[in-house]
Amino acid sequence: MADDLSAASHWISHANTVVALTGAGISTESGIPDFRGPKGLWTTNPKAERLSDIRYYMADTEVRALAWQKRLELTASAVEPNAGHYALAGLERRGQMHALVTQNVDGLHQRAGNSQDRVIEVHGNIHETVCMSCHWRGPTRDVLTRVRAGEADPPCERCGGILKTATISFGQALVPEVIDRAMGAAEAADVLLTVGTSLQVYPIADAVPLAKQAGARVIIVNAEPTPFDSMADAVLPGRIGEILPALCQGG
Ligand code: NAD
Numbered sequence: 001m002a003d004d005l006s007a008a009s010h011w012i013s014h015a016n017t018v019v020a021l022t023g024a025g026i027s028t029e030s031g032i033p034d035f036r037g038p039k040g041l042w043t044t045n046p047k048a049e050r051l052s053d054i055r056y057y058m059a060d061t062e063v064r065a066l067a068w069q070k071r072l073e074l075t076a077s078a079v080e081p082n083a084g085h086y087a088l089a090g091l092e093r094r095g096q097m098h099a100l101v102t103q104n105v106d107g108l109h110q111r112a113g114n115s116q117d118r119v120i121e122v123h124g125n126i127h128e129t130v131c132m133s134c135h136w137r138g139p140t141r142d143v144l145t146r147v148r149a150g151e152a153d154p155p156c157e158r159c160g161g162i163l164k165t166a167t168i169s170f171g172q173a174l175v176p177e178v179i180d181r182a183m184g185a186a187e188a189a190d191v192l193l194t195v196g197t198s199l200q201v202y203p204i205a206d207a208v209p210l211a212k213q214a215g216a217r218v219i220i221v222n223a224e225p226t227p228f229d230s231m232a233d234a235v236l237p238g239r240i241g242e243i244l245p246a247l248c249q250g251g
Pocket of ligand 1: 026027028029033035036037040104105106107123197198199221222223224240241
């Protein structure tokens with residue numbers, strides 16, 4: 001592990017083009033649970049999987065009410081970026097971060113200092129809300145004001161349709177241009193750094209073999225094994241908040 005850490009740190013400090021691929025694990029130290037980790041939402045409550053599935057969301061007002069309560073918790077509590085997010089923001093400040101592909105919807109990379117045009121959000125984000133019928137779009141904070149005022153599952157004020165944050169749930173189509181941009185970035189990387197993702201969600205997990213075939217070094221930072229560990233040049237298990245600052249310190 002110490003050898004892997006120093007080799008990986010050397011590759012990053014000498015890379016022109018680092019691309020990061022992050023998942024829910026980078027935000028657990030900010031207090032947001034992941035899905036599949038030991039304390040993950042799905043691990044502790046298999047029914048929670050319904051919250052992320054568009055079929056249950058569209059069919060059941062109770063699922064939607066619970067989803068809005070979760071959004072309220074995420075935005076109301078003091079959720080802040082952590083050392084892992086700041087380490088990646090440091091790579092961009094040093095001019096090395098070509099793109100930061102994230103499966104997360106929490107917006108913490110931008111809050112840590114990564115610029116919006118470098119962050120590729122393959123599953124959307126929670127800050128915008130969309131009407132599933134008339135496609136109205138507006139800020140989630142306005143919808144959450146209605147939830148706080150007692151509307152458990154607020155309907156669209158324009159057409160009465162179902163509202164949902166502009167995130168991509170299981171069963172919803174990805175945006176092809178966004179996926180193409182993410183894959184293009186992975187292909188152009190000198191170093192692909194995956195952080196806090198179980199690499200079980202496709203097609204984005206394919207960024208790993210794509211980058212590898214195009215000649216990138218692949219570094220995986222994750223507490224648990226992933227299906228791509230044998231392909232990686234370095235695997236760093238352990239806490240992201242400890243490993244990333246050491247990995248990305250430069251020099
Ligand atoms: P995942 O839950 O499948 O995997 C997260 C991985 O991170 C796990 O293997 C876990 O062991 C590891 N991990 C957790 N905390 C860690 C830490 N502090 N240090 C090191 N490793 C740690 O997450 P995924 O691969 O991102 O896929 C799940 C889907 O969940 C994504 O599509 C994403 O959209 C969504 N999601 C997002 C958020 C968020 O925005 N913060 C939260 C939950 C789920």
